[in-house]
Amino acid sequence: MASHPDSPDFDRLKTFYTESITRHLKELYDWAATRMAQGVTARGHVGIRRSHELVLSPMELTGSRLVDIARQSGVSKNAIGQLADELEALNYICRQDDPSDGRAKRLQYTAAGIQLLTDAMATGEEMEEELAALIGKRKADLLKALISELVLKIRDQDIG
Secondary structure, three states, X not given: OOOOOOOOOHHHHHHHHHHOHHHHHHHHHHHHHHHHHHHHHHOOOXXXXXXXXXXXXXXXXXXXXXXXXXHHHOOOHHHHHXXXXXXXXXXXXXXXXXXXXXXXXXEEEOHHHHHHHHHHHHHHHHHHHHHHHHHOHHHHHHHHHHHHHHHHHXXXXXXX
């Protein structure tokens, strides 16, 4: 079995486990999510949890239907509904009737929700400055461009 140190594949497995792009992307995401949480909390947004990004990240600035957010997040409508309830209790979003479907509800940002996004943007800009300080502005800009390009190609592939 490859997990045993005497296995011929153990060194390869160990390298994959510690050096794979999956591991590096996870660590980068964890850093970014933690840093984002710290930044918005420092700006007065208490009660926000990482799980709330399942609602906030796919939500359009002009509002989104709960079912669409659930589909984009890959999470059940009930789970997204519970997170939306929490965000509504925190006054970051509100539910409104969907003008295109009287049975559906749209989640809309409140003024406090727009302020949360504004503060998240400021935190994101600080994070980009931190990355530039760590690896240099040219490399940080290249990293951002490469990640953006990759995400767009993955989206196109998933759609097509």
